[in-house]
């Protein structure tokens with residue numbers, strides 16, 4: 001995985017890991033560290049669904065200028081090649097010192113690595129690092145929940161196997177013995193990666209920047225947020241592609257689905273009702289994110305539901321309000337119907 005130091009091109013760091021494991025949390029830390037080092041990264045984010053929550057988060061939280069491309073509604077490995085190459089090409093035209101690619105939670109990094117070696121990109125970029133973030137609280141449970149879904153199991157394993165660095169994140173939520181079991185599971189699939197234990201993806205960042213240098217002749221310390229470009233992929237996984245048999249061509253999605261729920265503004269029920277609504281679908285909902293406002297409140301909240309935990313954060317956000325559920329075998333129709341009754 002490591003480049004030869006003489007390899008030309010822009011270094012690429014891939015951030016991988018299952019839904020809600022802490023990839024965006026790590027991305028924000030890498031952006032801060034890059035700024036401290038006077039480096040200007042280009043960022044490509046890929047999200048499931050047509051809504052761009054993590055992108056908003058990153059632009060807002062980092063408050064920096066950097067080239068940012070977002071590919072929505074799909075998984076980067078399955079998004080049309082020309083879109084990926086177009087997005088990376090557009091980032092490269094802005095002469096970044098490095099590229100940070102955050103994959104969706106259900107992407108297999110190997111597939112994007114293949115894209116980097118396509119004729120359009122080979123020689124212009126090189127793979128510097130694959131970092132996989134593991135949710136220490138749920139990784140073992142996911143392995144058993146998804147045991148019958150070979151593609152998803154392959155994806156989870158692929159994420160671990162492809163990593164140069166494995167971050168066992170959310171260590172605050174598990175006992176040391178549980179954490180050790182997670183590390184043991186990860187080691188079975190990857191004996192070579194550096195293993196880090198972390199809370200909020202807080203790991204020493206020095207090694208990730210080793211050998212990454214500023215492109216000469218460019219002054220670029222980021223200060224304020226930049227305009228960015230969002231690409232919504234026209235590609236969707238067909239049901240057939242989701243049910244492929246082992247050995248079939250790449251399909252990292254498996255039965256993972258997204259449901260976008262329309263939000264009246266503001267919501268006329270309390271946060272607890274919304275939490276109960278999400279919980280009623282049990283373990284089929286793996287992740288939920290949204291920007292919401294409740295009646296009689298001016299404040300907009302960012303809702304994050306990951307690993308069965310809710311986190312509400314008041315945010316200064318004036319964009320569209322929305323809620324996305326991401327899950328495994330989601331009953332999309334039933335959810336939409338119940339939601340319509342509630343709102």
Ligand SMILES: Nc1nc2c(ncn2[C@@H]2O[C@H](COP(=O)(O)OP(=O)(O)OP(=O)(O)O)[C@@H](O)[C@H]2O)c(=O)[nH]1
Nearest residue numbers: 019020021022023024025105170199200304306311
């Ligand atoms: N308790 C705890 N929460 C964490 C930790 N790291 C991240 N989180 C929270 O977990 C949630 C998901 O974190 P993200 O960084 O958005 O995860 P992600 O992998 O980018 O999520 P997706 O893009 O949906 O796949 C957020 O609410 C984070 O604040 C951690 O170490 N401990």
